[in-house]
Amino acid sequence: MLNKKIMILLSSIILLLLSAFAIMFYFNNDQKPKTLQASQYPSPPAETPIEKVTTEIIHDESKWTTNNTHDAEIIKVDDWYYTFSTDYKVAGTPLPGIQIRKSKDMINWTFVGRVFDNVTAEAKIWTNGGSTYWAPDVVEINGIFYLYYSVSELGTRNSYIGLATSTSIEGPWDNQGSVIKTKEGDTFTVNAIDPGIIIDKDGRSWMAYGSYFGGIFITELDKATGKLKNTDEEGTLIAQRQNNDYAIEGPAIMYNPDTDMYYLTVSYGWLEDTYNVRVARSESIQGPYLDYNGKNMIDISDGSFDTGTKLVSSYAFNNDSGWLGTGHNGLLQEGDDYYLTHNARVGEDLYWSHLHVREIIWTEDGWPVVSPERYAGKMKKPIESIKTENIVGQWEQIVLSRIDDSKATSTTLHLYENGKIDDENGEDYWELKGDSLKLYWYEPGGAPNDYWIDTVTVLPQWDWENWQPTLVFTGLSQDGTAVWGKQLPLEDKE
Template identity: 30%
Template sequence: MKKISYFLISLFTAFGFTACTDGLDNIEYSSDSGITASAPVVSEKTGFSLTVTSSASGDVNNVVKKGFCYSLNVQNPTIKDNVLDADENFSVTISGLKSNTPYYVRAYIYGNSRYIYSETITATTADVSLEEQLENYVAPDYDDNYTSIATWDMRRQWNLANVHDPSVFKAEDGYYYMYQTDASYGNAHEGHGHFHCRRSKDLVEWEYLGATMLDTPEWVKTKLNEYRSEMGLEPIETPAYGYWAPVVRKVRDGLYRMYYSIVVDNYIKTGAANTESNFDNSWTERAFIGLMETSDPASNVWEDKGMVVCSSSDKEMNGWGRTGLSDWNAYFYFNAIDPTYVITESGEHWMIYGSWHSGFAAVQINPETGKTQTELSKPWDIFNNGSTYGKLVAKRGDSRNRWQGSEGPDVIYNPQTGYYYMFIAYGQLAVAYNTRVVRSKNPDGPYVDMKGKQATSGEDMYPAVTAPYKFSGSYGWVGISHCGIFDDGNGNWFYTSQGRFPANVGGNEYSNSIMMGHVRSIRWTEDGWPIVMPERYGAVPQLAISPSELVGNWELIQFKPTRDNSTNDSNATQYASKVITLGEDGKVTSEAWGNDVAWSFDAENNVISIGTNKIYIQREVDWEASPRKTTIVGGGYEGDGSITNWMKKVQ
């Protein structure tokens, strides 16, 4: 429920966070200081380390210190990245690296009151066996509670901090690029542009790149006031904007498209800003979906292409009245936010969009222009002659209820299964946010869930692929949805979303606005349904799992709707874990499945069978352990998908 949630985030400006210049902007990178550093030379390498050497020349008597900067992602690393001081021979061994992986390395010298950098080299670690990789694996060590680095001047250290509604794709240059809604803890991003970007080579360490849009495109205000003029309303001179939920896709080599949402948060009748004191018995204004394109995402330079679609109504031009703030009978039928974009194998382009109002629409896109295939009609009374604003493909709730508690669709096509999958966010993001999935043979439906119910029926869809959860020894996560689904080009699929801390963690009354980007692996069932792994992706080497490793205690979390926790807004809580044991005798001890249920392991497919239930497993990071370490995790569905099982090996 974005408007309420983002309003809450805006309250946190009371933290006193102010925009300031990153310290990098004040570092002098000088080649005129009378001192130079030679490009590093790799003198020795292993699968997990690089020994590099440089030399200084010139006014070396004024050298205060020297060393090396290195990074997996940043092509010209500085002292704001990974840094090691050199020994007296201007040499250092960089350890804790990943095998067969290229790193950017350059030497630095501090002298004459400035930093001097050498040329950057690319150095690749040696290739080693999976056994050695797993034995030497180092888990990510960044703190999920990132409040100490949440401010703008610390953005170089954010990694996946301050991520919300992410969309990810893999580009031609081998990087994964991530884009997001304008949201951050304490509004640290404000005044620094919109739809911020970061990139990664390994999906674990991310480099912050900055905003893709510096100022609101002029067409938004122009188009808004054109419609208002036709409706007989006064123009809004200073609209209040929100910047939400982009989707970014590679269209082809040299062409990438971003569909973004800009919401106008002013009342329709008077044009006043959306506050309770300004309420004028009207709904707030329409949202717009626009398009930007780039040929090179590394440049972070995007060209705006204008409007694609806007919020549309079936209540005619002036049906925007509202009896009160508790009246949820929305004026708009299709709400033009939360776009997703999919290209079919036959070359058709489709955009699916919508949020909270009457459901999601699928509209065909012209591949050349990126705009709708059919010219849009006026955005009111849209069903008189067939809607150019799209076809209903999913909704939640009774058709008489226009406030339906679902948003954030993301649609992908998996050629391995032959289905289009729509992932849908349910509920408000403070706690209840959870993700459902439906599938279809066509991008515009009909989509059905695992039970065979159509997504347009209004019934809740199953299975749930994520939900608020808590393994033991942790605060757990809530608000885990509005996902982006992407692949690596080699048949491996991933789920990304934000995760939020629960309320009042560590005495912080604003902890529910700590939003960390999550990336998780997806396994696919033999029936072609996606299973999102219960722990975040850590690039753990996938050495074959032996049956003996499975014996012992596991934590089991079941997304199992009950009277006390149906993951609805009114009673949503985190699903907690219970301990179960896989015995050497092939029997399970568990409260969930009883004590005499047999278990077995299909090592070829990495599947544990527990009675009739299958758990699809892989190696992953135990993020709750201290220190973090590798473990085995898995997930699966019971029966028709009514229950989702997540498991993690703990002993």
């Protein structure tokens, strides 16, 4: 009899233990995602986390890496990536020259030097003493490098775009004089700064340029000289804001042969805080350029706040002060891979300006979006597909409002194993097909078919804020709002 009671007691204890283990197993699986293999994530970009503010390097250009970068344009030559940028220095006076840096991986950058020691006499006289070069762009045509630069009298249309050429990307450079000059009171409306050069699908050269004054124009270049094909014309207006109270500048254009479309990027906002990058596309390089919602980039009827599909703007994930002034972008196409560069100022000290490089991901309907994390290299072993078990868990989400350009912060998002969002019994839910994740947000009577839908792409990236591998998502909401996400936490798994 005693043995029977002991057996029943032992059986009860075993059942209780098994139940406890089952509950723990379910809880842990519900809270933590099953990660990919380590080789399927990018490697750490450095041995230890990279500090955003490092005062000891202020006067040592050899250690600047991404620091003190502004208005950088990017080009690949042989096995090197190069950026040319406006001279900038924390707690110092900018020098006249154009900064050059190079990198093998777009992560670790070496300072090469500067183009020119002083502004040319012609440009200085035209701009009433302009002392520095702004916003360069460089392109290679038939073995010759064409470097376009700006000089301007701040706050006026007394501006000058010039050209220098070289047979070597690192120089020396020969100045070729002006490409276009504008002056207060002339017959032009454009402001001659911020050149962005693009070779179209037919091999013709074009320059997009301009700023607050009159907006962004595009004009054809003479490939033999690199200068304007029609010297007395400013070109075609392709983007503008309502007036000079609303910033627009820094144009760049890329062509995607898969969509047979041209994509215009411009920056809105003020460079120290609200700077943000917008995109629109066109079947013709001369426009019209329409955003995700079909709005023409020259349409100022609504004040142009909601014109242009936002790609990146000031933001902060948890455990980090975030980044401000995320604008003035450059574009790079390398085979099937596309990248966007832009300025970024440190959240806790906006005088520190860094270079950011981000992967561009294309939506199913042919729109570019960018990774919420900076580029940290390619994964060593490509993934075949993201699985549902990889998605389950806690995420941070950032929504980049089309209207509000102030710093966007993250909120917590929980994706449950049963397909629900935040509430296991709620109406919001998610679906995964391949690497495409759809988030369904229930709003009966307000949304089409009662649900707003965010469509995002999931991919492995390096988490710069928490210094670990992670999964991220990036995409657009139903109304063309950029949506970012980052998964937390992650287990170590080989």
